[in-house]
Amino acid sequence: MRVVVFGATGNVGTALLEAMEADPAITEVVGVARRQPELPDHAAGKISWQAADIDSADLDPLVSSADVVVHLAWLFQPTHRPNLTWANNVIGTSRLLAAVERCGVGAFVYSSSVGAYSPRVDAEPVDESWPTHGTSSAAYAREKAYVERLLDIFEARTDSCRVVRMRPAFVFQRRAASQQRRLFGGPLVPGRLMRPELVPVLPVPSGLLLQAVHADDAAEAFRTAVVSTASGPFNVCADEIVRPEDLAELFEARVATVPARLARAAMSAAWRAHAVPAAPELLDAALTVPMMANHRAKTELGWRPQVSATDALNEVLIGLREGAGHPTPPLDPQSGGPLRSDEVATGVGDRP
Numbered sequence: 001m002r003v004v005v006f007g008a009t010g011n012v013g014t015a016l017l018e019a020m021e022a023d024p025a026i027t028e029v030v031g032v033a034r035r036q037p038e039l040p041d042h043a044a045g046k047i048s049w050q051a052a053d054i055d056s057a058d059l060d061p062l063v064s065s066a067d068v069v070v071h072l073a074w075l076f077q078p079t080h081r082p083n084l085t086w087a088n089n090v091i092g093t094s095r096l097l098a099a100v101e102r103c104g105v106g107a108f109v110y111s112s113s114v115g116a117y118s119p120r121v122d123a124e125p126v127d128e129s130w131p132t133h134g135t136s137s138a139a140y141a142r143e144k145a146y147v148e149r150l151l152d153i154f155e156a157r158t159d160s161c162r163v164v165r166m167r168p169a170f171v172f173q174r175r176a177a178s179q180q181r182r183l184f185g186g187p188l189v190p191g192r193l194m195r196p197e198l199v200p201v202l203p204v205p206s207g208l209l210l211q212a213v214h215a216d217d218a219a220e221a222f223r224t225a226v227v228s229t230a231s232g233p234f235n236v237c238a239d240e241i242v243r244p245e246d247l248a249e250l251f252e253a254r255v256a257t258v259p260a261r262l263a264r265a266a267m268s269a270a271w272r273a274h275a276v277p278a279a280p281e282l283l284d285a286a287l288t289v290p291m292m293a294n295h296r297a298k299t300e301l302g303w304r305p306q307v308s309a310t311d312a313l314n315e316v317l318i319g320l321r322e323g324a325g326h327p328t329p330p331l332d333p334q335s336g337g338p339l340r341s342d343e344v345a346t347g348v349g350d351r352p
Contacts, residue, residue: 001026001027001028001067001068001226001227002027002028002029002065002066002067003026003028003029003030003066003067003068003069003070003226004029004030004032004062004063004066004068004069004070005029005030005031005069005070005072006032006033006054006069006070006071006072006073006096007032007033007071007072007073007074008031008032008033008049009031009033009035009328009329009330009331010072010176010179010328010330010331011171011173011176011180011215011330012072012168012171012215012218012222013031013072014175014215014326014328014331015173015215015216015218015219016072016218016219016222016223017029017031017047018219019216019219019220019222019223020223020226021046021047023223023227026046026223026226027046028046028048029047029048030048030049030050030062030066031047031048031049031050032049032050032051032052032062032073033051033052033328034051034052034053034073034329035051035329035330036049036050037049037327037328038327053088054088054092054093054095054096055087055088055092055095060099060103062099063096063099063100063105064103066105067105067106068105068106068107068108069096069100069105069107069109070111070222071093071108071110071111072111073092074088074089074111075088075089076140076183077183077277078277079277079278079279079282082139085140085143089143089144089147090143090146090147090150093110093147093150094150097151097154101154101158101161105161106160106161106162107161107162107163107164107226108154108161108162108163108164109225109226110147110151110163110164110165110166111166111168112132112144112167112233113140113144113167113168114167114168114169114170114235114289115134115135115138115140115141115285115289116132116135116141116144116145116147116148116167117131117132117134117135117167117289117292118130118131118132118133118134118135118290119135119136119288119289120291123241123291125241125291125292125293126290126291127293127295127296128167128233128234128235128296132145132148133145134285135284135285135288135289135290136281136284136285136288137281137284138279138281138282138284139281140282140285141281141285148165162229162230162231163231163232164225164230164231164232164233164234165232165233165234166218166221166222166225166234167233167234167235167236167292168213168221168236169210169211169212169213169236169237169238169309170210170211170212170213171212171213171214171215171218172212172213172214172215172312172313172315172316173214173215173216173312173316173319174316174318174319174322175319175324175325175326175331176215176316176319176325176326177316177317177318177319177320177322177323177325178319178320178324178331178332178333179325179330180316180320181320182277183278184276184277184282185276185277185278199251199253200253200254201253201254201255201256202247202251202253202254202256203256203263204244204255204256204257204258205257205258205259205264205283205287206258206259207260207287208244208286208287209241209242209243209291210241210243210286210309210313211237211238211241211242211289212237212309212312213237213238213305213309213312214305214306214307214311214312216306216307217236217238217303217305217306217307217312218236220303220306221297221301221303224301224302224303225301228301230300230301233296234296234300235292235293235294235296235297236297236303237292237294237309238294238305238307238309238312239294239305240308240309240310241291241309242309242313250310250314250317251317260287263283264280264283264284267280268280
């Protein structure tokens, strides 16, 4: 089986390549990324690399002999220039789908996100039938929702390509810590400040509930989707919901609940001043994402999360304190420039 992975250098992508390298059913993997990494040779030459931008490159030669195409390539920044993210995320995905159809690829595995879902009405976990109209006006949520419609059209037009929509929660791992700090906190939020002794009181916006998944668990769900005959959407998350009291325990701090409107106002001011890279609409999304039920992934993919949500979050906090990273351009602690959400989380994922 030959698998081509777009966005292979990020948070989910690096973990997925490692999972596929260990799978004997997958004989060849091509990692496609905007910035080709300088990595040591992989075992038996199973993994090769190509540099390409999905919004401008000729994609047919990359996918023409693929059995499965995995799409993780998602531009998360710059939030101040949404025309650039739209060109990559929406137009680029449309171009990739057209290439997949022209070349007769048998399966397309796409990294959607919990951010594609419509806002929650309560804390009860929802299944994959929950509407996908986006959680807020954030470009990330709007573009994820729009691509869901592109996939609806693609599936209605062709029955020769198996389509899988993976919808992960926030994806965490230690080696993605520096990238996630750059994407969400920026230079004014040094990772070394994320120490319990320096955070006696943890401000938490009212209404915050989180779900997470470790990158290795997300990668295993994607790998299983690649080699299986499954199709359709799958929620990918650890079993538990992270609540403010869980965050307090991680930080060994006391929680101070902050009204959501005040937290948003502070974030908006910082974003407009270019002090933080994350737009305030992303906070709206974080406060309204539905909690997801992962039953379908368990029953149809045979998938089970191995790392709890709090352990995954704790791992990235440790990575922040240590300045952890990985030798690919998106995850390199010294890297800069616009990054993709699949390379974060997503879910995110390059985030995703």
